Amino acid sequence: MERLKTDVCVIGAGSGGLSVAAGAVQMGASVVLIEGHLMGGDCLNFGCVPSKALIAAGKHAHAMQTGRPFGVTPVLPEVSYAAAKDHVRRVIDTIAPVDSQERFEGLGVRVIRDWGRFISPTEVQAGETVIEARRFVIATGSSPLVPPIPGLDQVELHTNETIFDLRDRPDHLLIIGGGPIGMEMAQAHVRLGSKVTVIEGAKALGKDDPELAAIVLQRLRDEGVEIAEDALVEHVSKDGDAITVHAGEGRSFTGSHLLIAVGRKANIDTLDLDTAGIAHDRAVKVGPDLRTTNRRVYAVGDVAGKLQFTHVAGYHAGVVIRAILFGLPAKVREDHIPWATYTDPELAQVGLTEAAARKAHGARLEVVRFPYHENDRAVAEGKTTGLVKVMVVKGRPIGATIVGAQAGELISLWALVIANRLKMSAVANMVAPYPTLMEVNKRAAGAYFSPRLFDSPVVKRVVGFVQRVLP
Known part of the structure; x- marks a missing residue:
């Protein structure tokens, strides 16, 4: 068993964790970075980057059919869904070196590719290595939430972690969840030639200004996206290759593929937070300074239970760096996010x-x-x-x-x-x-x-x- 002592130990190599690690090591602190999955986290591999790449492919297909007002004769695009996914992969691969293990080791960070868990209030174990640190930063992010819908375990489903690996275009994509992820994927897929139905238990884009959200929803409907609101899913069934989502009042929707986009859950299950005296519920409990109930430990990004955006994780990193490197008071605010x-x-x-x-x-x-x-x-x-x-x-x-x-x-x-x-x-x-x-x-x-x-x-x-x- 190897034992390390360091100034800062960061658990999670997503946006927040990488920002803390890069900032701390370049300002003179010794840093250990632990990551058991992919460098770059959700944003690079399953979220912001691949989704925007697929959206870009959809925009090009859409532009070929909407040029008449500009004197350009519309044509029906020949869309290769697999080639669009190749574009997504190229974008990820182009950006990946910025988040890579090699880059961070070049900066002087000790990178350990394993899952980390607390074994005491002052120690984390990752594989065969125990790290004792003056300060820990939990930056493990979040994962797609799959609700306990009856029948869901009997069908093949996709989340944002798997949809970008799909090579064959869905004939009819069913999306449970009418939030930003669901709506972005709905429009991208309808523009790439799929039929799309969005099933939302309340109101689509319900967290946004309803007047302005209605403008977006009308555009999606005009492009062919079916949006079913107030359709709370009761169960899911399968008949051959067909998947049917059953909602209240006898409403049902049948398609070829199913995407779950109902929200996120903080990645805390494997951290053994209780061992370190870190309070938590659905996420790590933090104060305005992002400090946990263990004064050695901070949490940033999605796992801290605040706004779940990549740029928020980066902002949190700056707040934490100010506190742990310079001992300066720093508190988060959200009114400017x-x-x-x-x-x-x-x-x-x-x-x-x-x-x-x-x-x-x-x-x-x-x-x-x-x-x-x-x-x-x-x-x-x-x-x-x-x-x-x-x-x-x-x-x-x-x-x-x-x-x-x-x-x-x-x-x-x-x-x-x-x-x-x-x-x-x-x-x-x-x-x-x-x-x-x-x-x-x-x-x-x-x-x-x-x-x-x-x-x-x-x-x-x-x-x-x-x-x-x-x-």
Whole structure:
């Protein structure tokens, strides 16, 4: 049995763990990194990267059929689903070296490829190695949740961990779960030639602004995705190669393949957290500083039970590095964290939605809006479906929602504004190049100030006075 002593031991080589390990070792700490599965974690291998690659393939197929308004004769694309999956694999392989064991060993990290578990409050065992560390960081991420639906164990099912290995295009893909993963995969597959049915027990994209989510859902329906809402699944059955999902009120949906996309569960089962005195329920319990009930141990990313996004894990890593390397106080906040659903059109959010903002601020809230169809670049590119909505209290944005082309890019401006507690005037003062979609954000800020300037009797009196007295 090998024994190691180190400054920092990181369990999990996903986004959060890799960020902690790279940052700590490059700033002079000794680091041990433990990973029992794939370097890069879920995002690289099963999540963000492969899904966006498959979405890109679907966009190319869709573009071949929608060029008539631009003078381009539509053609029915010849889609090779297997070749699209080859593209997905090439994208993963291109990015993988950045997250590789070789790179991190080159930085000076000791990488142990085995599963880690606590054997005491100060020690973790991984295979034949015991690591004693001054600080531990749990970064084991999450896995797809497969609910206990009767009959599910009798059929072949896919999750995001297996769907990207599928080489034969599904004739009819059934998706249980109408959240971001389900909707992204629905649109990608319908564009690549599959029939798709989404089965959602409540409302599709139910965590998003309902007004803007409805725009996305209508586009998906227009493209051929069947979306069944308020369809709580009761059981699943199989007849030959056909899979049938049975929902309430006698509703049933039959297809050739089944994808489960109902949520995530934190990867904590093999960590022996109780042995280390680490409190947990469905995830590791942490304080605002991401510290667990064992003061030597922190948790970052999905396993910490907060917002489940790759960029949040990276943000958590920065908070933890500040604490464990420099001994500085650091706490997480979530009001400035953006997220996006990469459908077409995209749907992005930062801060409070309109409903949450009204509940929190009541009559003090102002909601300003600006539509894509009044943006010249959107008109030129035929991408006029979209809307920017900004929630403002006393001149300061507290939330923004965008649906439309490149919403995931455009939301970053509002994330910057909210993170730094800037006012609407900061956006209004920005000069955006013309013609760009970024102008929708500036025009939204202008929509906040317009009534104050153009509808104000006081302003008009001042302007009238100045005009009379100016030489």
